[in-house]
Structures are given as C-alpha cells and as structure tokens.
Amino acid sequence: MLSSEDYIRYQKQLKMADWGESQQLTLSRAKLLVVGAGGLASGALPYLAAAGIGNITIIDGDTVDLSNLGRQVIYQQADLGEFKAKKAEAYLQALNPSIQVQGIAQKLTEENAENLIQAVDLVIDCTDNFKTRYLINDHCVAMGKPFIYAAIHTWEGHLSVCNMRMDSGKMSPTYRCFFPNEPGPNEIPTCDEAGVLGFLPGILGIMQAKEAIFCLAGMSSPAQGALMTWDAQEMRSHFFALERDPLAEEKIFPTTEDSSIVRELSPEEAFAQWQDGQIDYVLDVREEDEWDFARIEGAIHIPMNEIPAKLAMLPKGSKGLVLCHHGMRSAHVIVYLQQQAGFKHVFNLAGGIDAWSRRINPDIPRY
Numbered sequence: 001m002l003s004s005e006d007y008i009r010y011q012k013q014l015k016m017a018d019w020g021e022s023q024q025l026t027l028s029r030a031k032l033l034v035v036g037a038g039g040l041a042s043g044a045l046p047y048l049a050a051a052g053i054g055n056i057t058i059i060d061g062d063t064v065d066l067s068n069l070g071r072q073v074i075y076q077q078a079d080l081g082e083f084k085a086k087k088a089e090a091y092l093q094a095l096n097p098s099i100q101v102q103g104i105a106q107k108l109t110e111e112n113a114e115n116l117i118q119a120v121d122l123v124i125d126c127t128d129n130f131k132t133r134y135l136i137n138d139h140c141v142a143m144g145k146p147f148i149y150a151a152i153h154t155w156e157g158h159l160s161v162c163n164m165r166m167d168s169g170k171m172s173p174t175y176r177c178f179f180p181n182e183p184g185p186n187e188i189p190t191c192d193e194a195g196v197l198g199f200l201p202g203i204l205g206i207m208q209a210k211e212a213i214f215c216l217a218g219m220s221s222p223a224q225g226a227l228m229t230w231d232a233q234e235m236r237s238h239f240f241a242l243e244r245d246p247l248a249e250e251k252i253f254p255t256t257e258d259s260s261i262v263r264e265l266s267p268e269e270a271f272a273q274w275q276d277g278q279i280d281y282v283l284d285v286r287e288e289d290e291w292d293f294a295r296i297e298g299a300i301h302i303p304m305n306e307i308p309a310k311l312a313m314l315p316k317g318s319k320g321l322v323l324c325h326h327g328m329r330s331a332h333v334i335v336y337l338q339q340q341a342g343f344k345h346v347f348n349l350a351g352g353i354d355a356w357s358r359r360i361n362p363d364i365p366r367y
C-alpha cells in the first residue's frame with residue numbers, strides 16, 4: 001500500500017490516465033542496478049528516484065573530477081575527489097527518503113557482476129566502455145534480466161531496451177545483436193577524444209529512466225526491439241528494428257568441440273538426461289554456505305577454488321553436469337576442466353541452481 005506521504009509525493013503521476021496505484025506499487029517494489037554514475041546516470045538517476053523506484057543500487061569506482069562537472073550535474077564543486085557512487089547515493093536519498101539507495105564504490109567486474117545483477121529486476125547501463133557493456137550484456141542474457149543500453153557520440157545518442165520479453169512474446173535483441181564484435185582499441189573515439197556537450201548524455205539518461213519505468217510497468221515502447229538513434233542537431237530519432245539473433249545465448253556459451261567453449265544444458269534437458277542415466281555426475285562448485293542453504297540431492301560438492309586440488313574426485317571419462325548459482329562460475333570451472341585437466345564431457349547447467357529451483361524442483365530454496 002502507498003503511504004499517505006507517497007500519495008502526495010507521486011500525486012501528479014498518479015493522475016495520469018495510463019498510470020495508477022498498481023503501477024506505482026510495481027515501481028516501489030522494483031530493484032534496479034545502475035552501472036556507472038557519470039553523464040548518462042546524472043540524467044537517469046534523479047528521475048528514477050523521484051518516480052519512486054523502491055530500491056536503486058549504483059556501482060561506480062570513480063571519483064568526481066573537475067572535468068566531470070560540465071555534464072555530471074548531480075555532483076558539485078565540493079564533491080571533487082569523492083566517490084561518485086557514494087555522492088549519488090546521498091543525492092538520491094535526500095531527493096526521495098522513501099526509497100532505498102545503495103552506492104557501491106567499485107567497478108562492475110567478472111567477480112561481482114553475477115551477484116549484483118541477480119539481485120535486481122533491471123539493469124541500466126550508464127557506462128562508457130565496450131568491455132563493461134559486453135560484461136553487462138552477457139550476465140543479463142545468462143540470467144534473463146532486461147537492461148537498458150545507451151551511449152553517446154558527439155551529437156548522437158543510442159538507446160535500446162535489451163533482453164526484455166516484449167508484448168509479442170519474443171525477446172528483444174541483445175547488445176551483441178547490434179554490435180557482435182568489440183571494436184578495436186582506436187576504432188571509435190571516446191568522449192575524451194571526441195568531446196561532448198553535457199545535455200546529450202543528460203537527455204539520453206532521462207530516456208533510459210523513461211524506458212526503465214515503461215519496462216518495469218509492463219508498458220510497450222518502440223525502443224523495445226529496436227536500436228534508437230537520436231540526433232541532437234536535427235532533433236530527430238530513428239528506430240532500427242532488429243530481430244534477436246537466435247544464437248544470442250550461444251555467442252556467450254557456444255557449442256563446439258573447442259576446449260575454450262562451454263556447452264550448456266537447460267534444466268529440463270539436464271534433468272531428463274540425469275534421470276536416463278546419461279549424466280554420470282553432477283558437480284556443484286558453489287561456496288560452503290550456499291551449499292548448506294540449498295542443494296540438488298545427489299550432487300558432488302567441491303567449491304570452485306578447491307577444484308584443482310580435488311580433481312581425483314571426478315570421473316574423467318564420464319559425462320558431468322556442473323552448476324553454480326546462475327551458471328557463470330560453473331562456466332569458468334568447465335573451461336578450466338577442459339583446458340587444464342583434459343575433461344571432454346562436461347556441461348554447464350544453464351541458469352544454475354536458481355533456474356533448477358524455478359523450473360525443476362521448487363522445494364529447493366532460492367536466494
């Protein structure tokens with residue numbers, strides 16, 4: 001239920017014909033991860049907080065620099081040298097004390113991405129580099145989370161709502177559907193080299209906030225299923241509709257005999273093959289406390305970092321299924337087993353124990 005203060009705080013949006021208490025409650029229950037707290041986020045964050053998104057996590061390891069203030073307008077001169085994530089947290093919490101905001105003064109990395117992304121409903125990519133965009137894309141695709149991509153270059157902005165189940169029932173394209181390969185080091189100049197006027201990331205950031213609110217409230221938008229470009233000089237937008245690449249998931253976990261490649265089984269395939277005796281062992285590589293909390297009966301448990309020392313526990317010639325919480329750590333273990341230890345018949349459980357619990361055995365607690 002909305003509090004009496006919320007009715008006053010959100011009264012203007014509650015008056016909208018297409019918006020009501022149920023949409024407002026949906027926003028208040030939503031959890032968002034905003035990656036990067038620079039120019040795009042300076043546009044997006046205030047509107048997300050003001051609209052009443054209930055839980056916002058901001059991750060950025062950078063500190064406020066004088067050269068940021070021309071476009072990162074949620075910071076002030078007095079904030080120079082302070083962590084952006086912490087300053088953004090304080091700004092949003094002051095703007096709307098009825099929501100929860102956490103600032104994490106770190107970069108999003110391979111190590112922390114899985115847990116952070118799993119904990120939220122939606123991710124907003126406000127970063128400025130390809131490596132992080134592919135990192136966000138790959139984790140969101142692996143975990144089935146939608147994310148809002150945006151980027152700017154001189155006078156043009158890009159935006160798309162990626163990996164979202166659309167009204168048509170189809171999944172919207174991923175970042176890899178638009179940009180299959182990472183550009184070379186000097187192929188695309190950065191903002192540092194090409195320059196930028198501060199309003200452009202601000203406008204695109206506000207559009208990201210709008211798309212996030214639409215996505216969470218289940219409202220459709222032309223940016224779902226298309227790449228939008230917006231030209232600041234012409235004041236024009238174009239939408240490039242694109243079907244999702246059917247190999248979107250396989251680009252992350254392709255299926256070949258190459259030892260660097262991870263082959264996956266869906267929970268349904270894995271369950272059927274295990275029942276039929278086609279899978280000889282199930283290896284769970286999560287940590288001790290995760291195993292204590294939830295486990296698949298009959299699995300062997302070896303935490304990821306103990307695998308090299310305990311290889312003898314695994315029957316090398318047999319077919320094995322490897323799992324973790326969502327399928328990322330187990331994918332790394334499989335690459336290790338194939339490349340360093342000569343295993344040939346190891347498969348990853350897609351979506352990990354979380355997907356198993358949702359689709360095969362709901363008695364297994366989720367976390």
Ligand SMILES: Nc1ncnc2c1ncn2[C@@H]1O[C@H](COP(=O)(O)OP(=O)(O)OP(=O)(O)O)[C@@H](O)[C@H]1O
Pocket residue numbers: 035036037038039040059060061062067068072084106107108109126127128129132191192201
């Ligand atoms: N892996 C990552 N995890 C979290 N934040 C990131 C990551 N990669 C980039 N960022 C953040 O995204 C933000 C992008 O902001 P923006 O494009 O406005 O440029 P900037 O990096 O702040 O400034 P400048 O280009 O002048 O150095 C930065 O604050 C940066 O620290």
